[in-house]
Amino acid sequence: MPYNIAMVSDFFFPQSGGVESHIYQLSSKLIDRGHKVIIITHAYKGRTGVRYLTNGLKIYHVPFFVVYRETTFPTVFSFFPIFRNIVIREEIEIVHGHASLSSFCGEAILHARTMGLRTVFTDHSLFGFADAASILTNKLLKFTLSDVDHAICVSHTCKENTVLRASLDPLMVSVIPNAVVAENFCPLSHTTRAPDQGLGSPADAPMSPRPIGPDDPITIVVISRLFYNKGTDLLIASIPRILASNPNTRFIIAGSGPKAIDLEQMLERNVLQDKVELLGSVRHEEVRDVMVRGDIYLHPSLTEAFGTVIVEAASCGLYVVCTRVGGIPEVLPQHMTTFAKPEEDDIVLATSKAIAALRSNKVRTDRFHDQVKMMYSWRDVAARTERVYEGVIGDISPEEFYGYYPGQGWEASGDRVRSFALIDRLKRYYGCGVWAGKLFCLCVVIDFLIYVFLEMWFPRANIDIARSWPKKPSVSKSRVR
């Protein structure tokens, strides 16, 4: 049964990134499945008001004060009037927030619960527990997630992290990975190409996979923002050693960031300019064109919740060398990857091993694309997300949704189906901490009062209902296998 879903996040186009494309792809695939999806984000420069994207995806750009890296200022309550207006106008049933650093998302989940809507939250990132910033973020996340109906994480490691950070019941957290649009990441020699995909693919004739001889040049591609937590230091330290120990290799590095200067200095000091090509930052559409120039993708990141880029690289037919951190080991099968410890020596070793494996033609990189296409697709993600929606709405019985213990008599299971009664909500918030619990309860009570006030001052009856985008004919239904 179709739902009306509102995706809420600070991060959306025109800014580009993993969360943004996740929201877009998930929304458009949900629309394909017959749901109505709107997106609520804050106003970007030159992007305000209500917009429509392809397929009738409606975007509300709410004017808001942006403090840091496109995150809005957390005001807790000031978003409520306009949020309520949008929700009523669009007849929203499920509010789905994305990204734990987005204050928009947290506030929307609070207000949605006050208004009696079901909420889902997707976490895209990993946080530690040690430093002060993490502690603050975790407290806010606990506030957000104390009353959420269900949480979605992009990897199992991410799930463990979120469960610990927000003290959630693990059965209330689903793992639904990211996906890639495999059609956009085809290798050069891809033969079985979709007929409608004319652009972005070279017109060369279908050719057999080129065997790599022992002396053929091997190109290693790195596409990452050059930040500390992306492991740029490891990259800088290992490039000269890789190039020294493996003749006939070269690097292509795309991306920019604060560590770019260090990288350039290293190149100058070792006189490697002719072996390492720096492209600067590339747009997401151009990533594929960069990737297909190489044979190996090196990903030295220090922390990663999912690592979409390595899936993209594998989809382009590259052999992947990556560090064994975060959720990365869950993402790709072992015949596509070589894992390394986040140490300089081990990265050099793993890369050399990968080069040797490619030179000896042990790795069938030409099959990677089709295999990745079978592993990850947004259509699959949308179907699995839809099951979460059915679970929180109650279309699937809680026994089936929450799993394996039917008829259990203990109390925690009663709390999985989150009731909207204010006293129950306050109970959940009160447990968040000695001081924080009371503060959160205060926030919830004020939020409830604001809601009552809004209901009196701006009655529901005066808010117009927006007309939905005309549904596509059921062609899409038949296309779904």
Next chain:
Amino acid sequence: MASPPSLDPLPPPIPVDTHPNRAPGSKSPELQRSLPDPNRLAPGDAYFAPSLSRARSAPTNYEESLRTLSVDNSAHIGSALRKKLGGAGRRRKRKGAWKKLLWVKQSYPDNYTDTETFLDHLQRNPRVRPYDFWPLVADSTVIVQHVCSVVIFICCFVGIVQDRVSPVSIVCWGSVGTAVGWILWDNWIWKEHEESMQSAVGITGGDDGSSSTSFASAVDTPANDAQSGDTKTNAIHGLGLSMSGNESKEQFAHRSADFSESIDAVVNLTAQSAVPSVPGTSDIGTTDPSISQETNGASALSPRNRQRLTTVKSAFLIYFSLLGLSPILKSLTKSTASDSIWAMSCWLLIMNIFSFDYGSGEGAGATTKFPASLSTNAAVMASTVLASRLPSTTHVFSLMLFSMEVFGLFPIFRRQLRQKSWTGHVLLTLTLVIVAGGAVGVTLSGGWAAAIIGSFLGSILTAFVMGGCSWWLISLQKYKNVVIGPWDPARPIIRRHWN
């Protein structure tokens, strides 16, 4: 859209070891299972059994929460739950085991929580060692020493300002002490250097030089028993504060994996310990390795004497430049009001105490949050500021020289003394405490009686503070709860830095 016919079926999924920190053989599974639940982080058991840092799986957690919920029928429900879990296990066998992988299509719902692998890489308090009382007290002597020397400096300044003490006598006593300290230090350094050279030679001549020679073993393996005994005491007494010593040593061992490098490292280490001889003489440090490497080369002066000459030269350089700078320093902050001066010097000295590098020097700067120069600079600036309240250039010169000795040279000597001789370290601490107490007594009321009472009270107070703070720190340890897992950003290990 069907997959192309030529496509191979995917190979069977191989469970991947998902975390680098995982050490599979290190902990027995029984111990892992017997730990309380990971969600409600009880700190006590982490403190009492820090090695059992593995988490238990989720349903046991449920069982536990259930037990706390209803104590009466816990056994009953617990057995029921276990039965259910057994059912789940059977079902899992029928369906095929769940895998912690994302690329496999599994017949489990997305919110399935595997009881065995969930949170199995969680480590709690992995690097925490419980403190012991006496080692902690012993380590706190380092702080006491520094605070006492700061107190002595302040008292000397007050004495100079109030015209009770002649600045020249203070600086004379200080210089005599510095000279004695330098001679001692010089002896130690060269003895240690020769020993390390011998040990390096011994290793080269000796066995194959196994790659696991850590720094410590490289230094003590040859028969210099006195020194190894000292390092032993060091290790015992260094249990409390030098938490990172172990780690850095391991890093060091890793770094000196290559054999030839390990010799190099030993040589470099002595060079490093020779560097902080006199502030402003860093040229000694840079030339030192080359000197030590050409020990056999015949030159007019032995390298030892050459270095002594350099030290004396730089001492004179400092002496004369201070002499020349004194008039400028005297009038530098003359126009500032006195109360601003007192406040500023107070803050600077507090900064000096808090940012001082109390480590044993083995961490080699990698572990210190502040550069050591911050503390020294703060102290020198404090004395510069204070100097403007003094009446004559001689006073200013004396105070500045004395502050150089107290804040620049004395810490180096103290550190070396602590490594060399524990008895000397304790004796020095006692002397400093007594002198500081006496100085405070004299400054406050004057006379020998006050000095004796002051030193007596000061010693007792210091002893109580040391014991009380150590006990407090130990009692705070039960609140320690560090959670580490695969979600933490990995620490990259890099051999060389390109900067």
